[in-house]
Amino acid sequence: MHLVFASSLVPCGAPESGFEIANAAIVDGLERAGATVSHIGFQWPGSSLNAPERTRSLGELDVKTDNASTRQKLAWLARAMAGGLPFASAKLRVLGDAAFRAALDEIGPFDAVVINGVGLAGAFEKALTDQPYLYVAHNVEHQSAAEAARQASSPVERFMYRREARHLRALEERLVAGARHVWTLTQEDRATFGLEGSERASVLPLVTPLSATAIPAGQRVPAFDAGMIGTWTWTPNRIGLEWFLQEVMPHLPEQVTIAIAGALPAGFPQRDKRVTFLGRVVDAKQFIRQCRIVTLTARAGTGVQLKTIETFEMGLPAVATPSSLRGIADVPANVRIADTGREFGKLLAEQIVGHRTGSVTDLDATAFRASQIAGMDAAIAQALSAFRAGH
Incomplete structure (x- = not known):
């Protein structure tokens, strides 16, 4: 089974952020299930692709808001407002639909897309959701945006986060409705999407990726x-x-x-x-x-x-x-x-x-990790089996 893992960031170097760590763990799980996984998305400036033969990079892009100049933030905001996009997706909208579709086609025949989060999906929604797809909901993004609005210290920030929450909610509802299967990372998120008890959704217990640096051994000397x-x-x-x-x-x-x-x-x-x-x-x-x-x-x-x-x-x-x-x-x-x-x-x-x-x-954590991996493998196997049966 050939899957395209569509994410804002493709694998480059050792995973650092929580998002990158989770992505690597999920890809490891898909490959343990026997899937061949290709990647499409952007890469960090100056980075090297981990698997260039299986990756279609859309170019180098730094999407960290805190790294951006005021001019860049205003350009992203203008793009979001003009396109009716979430701010997080507008940052990725640096090429058109035709160019994105061409990049996706270059990967070759595949069975399904794994839409990893809302960022890339919001930027190129039609191209990605025209394919059979599975959706990985790392978070309930509109809830996080609404929470940020409540914590905002200025009226402008409050307006921006409320706008983000509205657009993210609509996008998440569409992604969930059209997916062959939805993976959430907690039972609470599964329930929030109205999928509690649904065979079309399951929870992925996470681990740190098998490719990550090994846990240091030996006696600790706390500072x-x-x-x-x-x-x-x-x-x-x-x-x-x-x-x-x-x-x-x-x-x-x-x-x-x-x-x-x-x-x-x-x-x-x-x-x-x-x-x-x-x-x-x-x-x-x-x-x-x-x-x-x-x-x-x-x-x-x-x-x-x-x-x-x-x-x-x-x-x-x-x-x-x-x-x-x-x-x-x-x-x-x-x-x-x-x-x-x-x-x-x-x-x-x-x-x-x-x-x-x-x-x-300290405790021996072997059983904890084994339990998490077993839960992840079961959730992935269930979803891929159902996909194959209904494909």
Whole structure:
């Protein structure tokens, strides 16, 4: 079975962002199921394709909004308004439908397209949905946009996010309605799309990709009591970070040390001497192993938290909010769950002391990863079998 994985980004180098990690894991799963997978989409500027013989690159493109100039952002906005597109899709609309169709045709005969998220689908909807397709819903994107609108600090931002939410909702409804099968990453997202109990939808438990750097082995030597990593410029992540700094930090002892890695919004202030902001780190897994306890602080958004899965795959102790555990069926024994700042701070302090004294330890995560892979393989096999039967 030949599938075309249509995504805003094609595989280039080691996956870094949560989106890229999830993509690589899903492609690994499709290939384990016996599918041949080709790719179409854009690549990062200056990058090299991982599988050039199976990839049709649409060109180099940096679509990060926080990297863009004001002039570029206004150009994207004008394109979105003129085309009635979500802003996220307008950034990718740098060639016409005919050129995109020609690129898709160059891949050769294929059985179906796997539409991976809304970005590329919104930019070239007709060309992609004219084919038999399966849809991967990484998140309920319109809910995230609506949440960002509620958190917006200016009327202009609020207007923009509300507009985005409207267009994304309509696009997601069309993609779900036309798909042969829909994969979501959590049961909650499946229900939100009205597909709970439907044989046309299933949940994909995620793992980090088999091609990713191996989990470091050996004894840990923690440099920090607790830590977290993420792209904090993304609104749902930033909401969790702000909650931790405002609601959790006041309930932690003065002597604790907290490290936060990942890109921050411009001008983000240093507010507490106990917190060290490290920016982007070279090796995310090595960084997180330098923290006694991992803090998983999601308070918003949909879909799965890849940093939660990475933490559990490494067997590291953590304190997590309920939102951080979306899509996780079995929570490891060395993880504590808290939904208020006070309770989170209390449990985090206890976990730190427990790790210092040896009562809280790392776990063998082999069974967790095996369970996630088995769940993913079952969901993919079910969908591909149904597709073949109905094709």
